[in-house]
Amino acid sequence: MSLDDLCFNAESGNNRGRMGRRRYDNDENQTFKSKNLEAERKRREKLSTRLLMLRSLVPIVTNMNKATIIDDAITYIKKLQEEVVSLTQELQEVEVTLEISKPKVDELVDAAEEMKKWGIQEEVQVTQMNGNKLWVKMIIENKRGTFRKLAESLDTCSIAMMDTNLTAIKGALVITTCIQGMDGEALEVHQIKQLLLEIVRAI
Amino acid sequence: MSLDDLCFNAESGNNRGRMGRRRYDNDENQTFKSKNLEAERKRREKLSTRLLMLRSLVPIVTNMNKATIIDDAITYIKKLQEEVVSLTQELQEVEVTLEISKPKVDELVDAAEEMKKWGIQEEVQVTQMNGNKLWVKMIIENKRGTFRKLAESLDTCSIAMMDTNLTAIKGALVITTCIQGMDGEALEVHQIKQLLLEIVRAI
DNA sequence: GATCACACGTGATTC
DNA sequence: TGAATCACGTGTGAT
DSSP states (O other), rough: OOOHHHHHHSSSSSOOOOOOOOOOSSSSSOOOOSHHHHHHHHHHHHHHHHHHHHHHHHHHOOOOOHHHHHHHHHHHHHHHHHHHHHHHHHHHHHHHHHHGOOOOOHHHHHHHHHHHTOOOOOOEEEEEEEOOOOOEEEEEEEOOTHHHHHHHHHHHTEEEEEEEEEEEEEEEEEEEEEETTTTOOOOOHHHHHHHHHHHHHHO | OOOOHHHSSSOOOOOOTOOSSSOOOOOOSSOOOOSSHHHHHHHHHHHHHHHHHHHHHHOOOOOOOHHHHHHHHHHHHHHHHHHHHHHHHHHHHHHHHHTTTTTOOHHHHHHHHHHHHHTTEEEEEEEEOOOOEEEEEEEEEEETTTTHHHHHHHHTTEEEEEEEEEEETTTTEEEEEEETTSSSSSOOOHHHHHHOOOOOOOO
């Protein structure tokens, strides 16, 4: 495949300046001199192929010119770079917001050891009350932000807490509360107990 | 500035195959034939300049070859494109996570109207207790996620809640709790009251 | 010495 | 016409 073919096959039929292979070897003694003629052809072909590849990657192409192809590629790369930078910044800002609640390892270990030392064990009790309300008693490790995360999770599940009592003692967090579905639907005891256990395990 | 100069000024002193401008105009009659000679020179110069611009944008350059410059640009563009896609996905996932706790307008209005209807007014009381503890009583609008956000804010300020009681009534949220600095430092009554007011206003 | 990469000048071609 | 773009073959320095 020659360069001419390549350029001719491009969708935009702009192929000005291209001519068929010009051979000077008329029937004179001027058969061929240079040995790297074929190699040079290969090189040109490769270069043009790459250029077309580049062009195919760039979404907006103002012209088929070699120069403008590269030009468009340059502006496109700049745009992509800016996009990456701004996206990274945005993501980092969001992650900083989320990282406020990072756990501290020492507190984490302290709470568990303290509870073990005092013989306190985690537990989750769920009891049916009148209406759609459930009564909940939980004893869990009192790590930093524990209750906040619990509140977050319940809120996500559209579960409201009422008459909540919250006490910290010996590395443990004792929570008693009434819960109720925000949207009015009934809560099932076993289901909620499993949910709470999952939430606590995730914290 | 000639092409040779350009390539010669590049940091890698690779200028193989470049020779000084070859003029065939020996003192023979072979002065000049082609009229677009200078224009062609300009064109080549422009093209090479763009190529160098492109090269300067690409971080990793394996070789100074024209072909490899374009090659590297191609792989770089692909990498950038993938990066943009993955970053966009990540950001969207995070934003979806954050959007779980979006406020519902109707609830928001309902809470305020309900409180007004029953003549309940927002209030924040802070009283000094023994040690570093403060006793807090708050009556605020009971919007969805209100308490979660309050817990978040206090956690951020390294303030722990103990013996918390939380009741929802008539669109209002009644909170009584003891608070204490997590790091042991004393909390000042007025300061905390201002802080709580700010938090409530922000919610 | 063979290969590679390059710039060069030039005729052809398109707008 | 005239300017712009192109592929081509070639000489040459570098590897």
